Amino acid sequence: MVEGVWGALRPWRDRPLVLFGHSMGAVLAFELARRMEADGELGAGWVGDGPVGDGPVGGGLGGLILSGRRSPLVHREEDRHHVRGDEALLAQVAALAGTDPRLLADEGFRELILPALRGDYRAVETYRYEPGPALRVPVSVLSGESDPRVSPSEAMAWRDLTEGAFTFRGFPGGHFYLTGRQEAVARAIAEDLVSFGAVSPTATVSGGGPVAPDSGLVASAGGLAAASGSGPAAAFIGGGPTAAVTGGGPTPL
Numbered sequence: 740m741v742e743g744v745w746g747a748l749r750p751w752r753d754r755p756l757v758l759f760g761h762s763m764g765a766v767l768a769f770e771l772a773r774r775m776e777a778d779g780e781l782g783a784g785w786v787g788d789g790p791v792g793d794g795p796v797g798g799g800l801g802g803l804i805l806s807g808r809r810s811p812l813v814h815r816e817e818d819r820h821h822v823r824g825d826e827a828l829l830a831q832v833a834a835l836a837g838t839d840p841r842l843l844a845d846e847g848f849r850e851l852i853l854p855a856l857r858g859d860y861r862a863v864e865t866y867r868y869e870p871g872p873a874l875r876v877p878v879s880v881l882s883g884e885s886d887p888r889v890s891p892s893e894a895m896a897w898r899d900l901t902e903g904a905f906t907f908r909g910f911p912g913g914h915f916y917l918t919g920r921q922e923a924v925a926r927a928i929a930e931d932l933v934s935f936g937a938v939s940p941t942a943t944v945s946g947g948g949p950v951a952p953d954s955g956l957v958a959s960a961g962g963l964a965a966a967s968g969s970g971p972a973a974a975f976i977g978g979g980p981t982a983a984v985t986g987g988g989p990t991p992l
Contacts, residue, residue, distance in 0.1 A: 740862075741770050752780060755801040755937045759928065761917065762888075763863040765808035769900070772874055775800045802935035803874065803901075804928060806881040807914055809889045810896035811868035821860035825853055832856065834887065837915035877904040879931040881924065883916030884909045906931070 744767065748756065756775075760768030780799045809815075820831045833843055842848045878901045882894040891909060898905040908927055910916045917924050932938045 740767055741774050744771055745774055751798075753798040755798060755935075756780075757802045757804065757932055757935055757937050758800070759804040759806070760808070761806040762808055762914070763859055765805040766811060766863060766866055768803060768805060769811065769874075772800055772803050772876065773871065776872075776874060776876070800876050801937045802877045802879070802903075802931065804879045804881065804931050805897060806917070806924075807883065807886060807889060809893035810900065811866070812896050812899060813893045814867075818864045821857055821864050825849070828853070828857060828860065831860075835914040837918065873899075874901040875903055876901065877906070877935055879906040879908070879927075879934075881908050881910065881927060883912040883914055885912065886914045886916070888914055904934075906934075 748771075758768040758772055760766070820828055823831075829843055829849065832838055833840060878897055880894050880897045882889050882891065884891070891907075894909075895907050898907075910920055910923065912919060929938075933940050
């Protein structure tokens, strides 16, 4: 998956790039960041625990925003949902309170999502972190304070995987805390983009996501999005479809 996402983002490699990932997307964003740094795609303005001058210069990875996922340094042995029966797997999804119960009760919908759902759980539950150099870019972690999948200490353990600046924010809510707190989350992301040096301090929150007024930066609620325009690009990695955002809205790749 990392190779596919990295290939899709290459057209924007000449701009400061910030990655955002929620849940399994956080793991994917982290591994993509590792790959980018190994390939020398670190923003030229980043050294050690903060920006030099104005932050990322001339493109490259500028920072990482991770949401709803514990650090890969923390492993839970009970994570075996992908080998359980359909009802048990769907019960786990229902417990996260991110899917309308009426959809989960619909037989046709269940048959449609189960193969992909099981595949997602298999991917994230069989993933194992392979030790390597710590990231150099700043990392921001967002988490729901009552998320049954991530405790605050597990979320804060991401700190040990970067030499850059680290920020942690907790929000009221569970695994899908973002749903009811879109404005607060968007504002946190906008603050991160400014602190990473990816956008101007005059950036504002508009339309439910962070927007730099003169950069063409667009935020997507799920999936992978890359923003076109003259400014920085941002990739949003979650459970939704891959899309390229080009002013008029998301277009499947």
